Amino acid sequence: MDRRITELVNLTKTKFGLDNYFLQRHSLRRNVNIFNETIYTLSMEWFPNHVTVPEDDDSNPEGTAVIDINVTTRKYESVIFVMGKTYVNNGVTFAGLDRNDMIKWIERETGLTYGKQFQLHKEEEGRLLFNECMDGIAVSPSGSIEIKLDNEGRLTFFSVLGQFPSKEMVKAEKYTLTFESVEHLAKEQLKLVEFPSFEQEKLFPVYAVEEVYVANENTSLISFEFIEDVRSYQKIGETIHWDEPVDKPFDRKEVHWLEEATVEQAFTLEPSPDSFPITKVEKEKCLLTVRELLRQDYPKDTGKWILKTLHRENGYINAILRMSNQTNRVFKRKLVIIIDPKSFQAVNYVDNKPMLEMFDHFSPPEEVTITREEAYEKIKDKFEINPYYVYDFDCEQYVLCGKIDCEYGVNGSNGEIVALGDL
Incomplete structure (x- = not known):
């Protein structure tokens, strides 16, 4: 084992009191965050000493400690004791399940400040859930911190998900948006x-609000769909046409995800291929690949698909397509084509059509008798606009926005106001 890995292993064993455990497995993996930074993580699986491990068994027995640490910052991303069971004697413990002690521990572990960068969202006995924020204002893409204890106050679960940006990444301004x-x-x-x-x-015809962010500075709109997917996309927006179909069907291949990383990659912070921008040449090659696959497996669909975006993921380039004439159902038709970035051959694709077909036997919606204007008048007082710091991929900063949303809708057939959560 590399000495740098050994150092992280020993640090973890001491910190979490894993004297009654042995390290069964460990691995390095990498991912790219929304800032296009490559993050390397050491994942460790610690088994209780009394466990007998059968050969060829990759499962984790009760009490296993699965711990992930950021190789660069040495901050822990997650600590999970399987089935909430721990055999630790001198680990992380909170006497009396004290909330303030738990918050102070989180602040020390993460370097974050409570009330400024994370705030309490839900509290249950032995469990606290926090949401990411910036000066108390919600952040998008959102993040969370969760901590769980057993009845004796021993740590059984801890996770940190999100970006938690520094003040330097936030464009400071006064929030001035109003609904009016x-x-x-x-x-x-x-x-x-x-x-x-x-x-x-x-199926019910309902007038509902499509969530959107409005920039505080110039009231420009930022799509909710792209922000919540936590990924940098290259927008294309090109309708795919062809003259002749291809008789030979597409041959699907197995997708080999690039997950594990080497020690040298981790400690030299080698950028992941997923962090590289998609060049103009690569974009054109992807367009040809997408067209070729559609000609093979969707021969009659010329002009029916729009290539919306391209992005890198797990060593591949993913092309996301939508139908040009979508139905007005909640769930829309979507096609993801997975492309090899070296050969620019399609490897596989995922079509959500089978999922959408489950609605084919549903009773059709009743006739719409309410206009949009009438529906709006019924629920406009239920609209919400709340401040959010939203990451703008174009300017690489968090900008202050208002999120337009509404938890209610109007049944288009009878004009009744309905809670969307009840549908």
């Missing part, structure tokens, strides 16, 4: 959508 100032934009977000009821196996 963006009402014209809010009204445009009210869309007629067919919501499925699995209980009744029926």
Whole structure:
């Protein structure tokens, strides 16, 4: 074992009191965060000493400690004791399950400040869940911190998910948006959508708000879809056409995800291939690849698909396509084509059509008798606009926005106000 890995292993054993454990497995992996930085993580699986490990068994028995640490910062990303069982004697413990002690420990471990960068979202006995924030304002993409204890106050779960940006990455400004100032934009977000009821196996026509972020500075719109997916995309927006189909069907191949990293890659902070921008030449090659696959497996669909975006993921380039004429259902048709970035051959693809077909036997929606204007008047007082710091991939900064949202909708067939969470 490399001495640098040994050092991290020993640090972990001491910190979490793993004297009754042995290191069964460890591995290095890497991922790219939204800032396009490559993060290397050492993942360790510690087994209790009394466990007998069968050969060829990759499962983790009760009480196993699965611990991930950032190789560079030496901050722990997650600590999970399987099934909430721990055999630690002198580990991380909180007498009396004291909330303040737990918060102070989190601050020490993460270097974050409570109330400024994370705030309490939910509290249960032996469990605290926090949301990421910036000066008390919610952040998007969102992050969270969670901690769980057993009845004796011993740590059984800890995880940190999110970016938790420094102040330098935040564009400071005073929040000035009001609903009145963006009402014209809010009204445009009210869309007629067919919501499925699995209980009744029926589709309901509902006017509902399509969530969107409005920039505080210039009231420009930032799509909720791209922000919440926590990934940098190259927007394309090109409709794919062809004259002749291809008779030979596409041959799907196995996808080999690039997950594990080497010690040298980790300690030299070698950039992941996923962090590289997609060049103009690569974009053109991807367009040809997408067209070729559609000609093979969707021969009659010329002009029906739009290549929305390209992005790198797990060593491949993913092309995301949407139908040009979508239905107004909640779930939209989507096609993801996985492309080898060296050969620019399609490796595989995922079409969500089989999932959408489950709604084919649902009863169709009733006739719409309410106009959008009428629906808007019914629920405009239920609209919300709340401040958010949203990461802008173009300017590589967090910008202050207002999130337009509404938890209610209007049934287009009878005008009743409905809670969307109940559908």
